[in-house]
Amino acid sequence: KAGVTQTPRYLIKTRGQQVTLSCSPISGHRSVSWYQQTPGQGLQFLFEYFSETQRNKGNFPGRFSGRQFSNSRSEMNVSTLELGDSALYLCASSPRTGNEKLFFGSGTQLSVL
């Protein structure tokens, strides 16, 4: 079974731009969660989607948004990028909602210049 696939692997943007990251979950998994990982703050929960509905949301500003498609693939979008948004963005999938036994992708490394 293929694992969680995230694209692109690396991304460089400038302040003020917007970015869209993509995640394909493990086949059969309907829950997709997004996390931000930085050296200073560690792993922080962004949001979770299940059956195309946002089920849970972390404490991030409205510039961070996401969606899930009918095939369970998910995208997250960050608008008006700030330098502090530079991070590794990780997507994780699970067969059910509830944020247990998450299977992570390798992440998208975003650098904001």
Next chain:
Amino acid sequence: GESVGLHLPTLSVQEGDNSIINCAYSNSASDYFIWYKQESGKGPQFIIDIRSNMDKRQGQRVTVLLNKTVKHLSLQIAATQPGDSAVYFCAEKAAGNKLTFGGGTRVLVKP
């Protein structure tokens, strides 16, 4: 979980020895705990999980111990191998179904 920061605590262990990684969690209402391993350039990899109605759970070469009295979680790795070198994270889940991760512990296996 542990407070996060730029400096990761590091555990150096001799190849073949047992490793014990500790984690203090913060929420007494947390009912689910999980350990992840993260190698350089990769996403976190699931190791083992445990619910709050258990004290101990064993996997392949790994054991997780949960002490709810002192809010402490530990991961024991038997016969540590070079491939075990990584950063290990514990995470807890409480109300709201959100996983809160600890800051991580770096394990270095010496040959």
